[in-house]
Amino acid sequence: MSSDATTRHDRPRNARGEGDRLRQEIVTAAHRLLDSGATVTLRAIAREAGIAAPSIYRHYTDLDAVMYDVIGDSYAELTAVLQDRAASAADPAGAIFAIAQTYLEFAERRPERYRTMFGGVWNAAEAIDARPDADHYGRVGMEAFELLVSVVEDCVRAGSSTSTDPEKDAAEVWVALHGLADLRRSAPMFPWPVDIAHDTVARLARLT
């Protein structure tokens, strides 16, 4: 059939000066692949994007560089949805629970994406460390955490938390949420107490 023996939609080439559009299409294709649970390889991304594999090299040096952008987008998306849900909560304590629930939902609905972001198969930390703009991306990843810290602080001000170290308590909440997200997926037969998330968060955030 076609030359590459793979499906290739007849994608119209971008206009002159618009070459960067393909860069975004590559990232989008990688997102789709990740969310569908398929293995993410350069060739798979190319197939998903409807382009030839070598075309990726015009925009990225390697797979890590692509994943780096995928992770940047993912952090931004997670942060946005957490902020959104926290903002619509009735009170600070409600915001904490909203964040916890939203975080767990994100991890459950996009397990591979979550794993890519938080230390799954692809080691984000390593790749980010290797970048000249590591600071910027480290900060993007921290935004969601800082939201959590500030919500704990809100709780203290509102008198609904007895925390004396919101930063530390927020870290403990994050750790517990991550552990829960990860273990629920890998040990689904474990008899999980239904209210474990709510209970753990309440204790670690020192809610009254």
Place this chain on the structure above:
Amino acid sequence: MSSDATTRHDRPRNARGEGDRLRQEIVTAAHRLLDSGATVTLRAIAREAGIAAPSIYRHYTDLDAVMYDVIGDSYAELTAVLQDRAASAADPAGAIFAIAQTYLEFAERRPERYRTMFGGVWNAAEAIDARPDADHYGRVGMEAFELLVSVVEDCVRAGSSTSTDPEKDAAEVWVALHGLADLRRSAPMFPWPVDIAHDTVARLARLT
């Protein structure tokens, strides 16, 4: 050079009736590979064990079957070391902290092994579910957890914990330990509070 173009120690063949020894050598080779951080493939295991790749099929149907045994051994080892350290603690509360520290050390010293056991790359749950003797292995994995539950119960009896649901509180402690083990590896630049493990465990086990 040699036929397979790879190093092959001249391993003496096992005596008649002793064929099962190779089965153990295969698992041991897989452990070494895992602990060295190398990618675990059938061919890599064969190289590490000093045998030809097809020889593995005489003992295992596929890589999953090998990993299944690797995981069984790993659970047994972790459980043993946890029991050991818990037993030499001065009191029940000390036993909890000993378990926590030992668990985190295990995860830090053998990161790939830990990830293989608790939902990393290779999905233990899936492979175990597919086995006829799934119950047995599910229980092996549970032993370490049950140790934690019983130590929390000891604390309650000794008056050093106010827990009213040791099983649930033990689950929360486990979740937090797993989250900490996993995130510390994947987010090493995060400003981890030094006493976060001690603090989290004390709170979740309701130590007084």
Place this chain on the structure above:
DNA sequence: TGTACATCAGTGAACGCGCGTTCACTGATGTAC
């Protein structure tokens, strides 16, 4: 006691696969003269 044979432990060569990566290229479009 000798010998034919079955069993056992393990091998070597070969295969097809998807992968990352290279290379020289194609063909459309803007720009200089």
Place this chain on the structure above:
DNA sequence: TGTACATCAGTGAACGCGCGTTCACTGATGTAC
């Protein structure tokens, strides 16, 4: 206005690699007669 040329976006064919898996085999050793 026409035309030569540079640039840009993207391709197709090919490569070597390690992988899982198959197949027919080799050669040592225990067992039956």
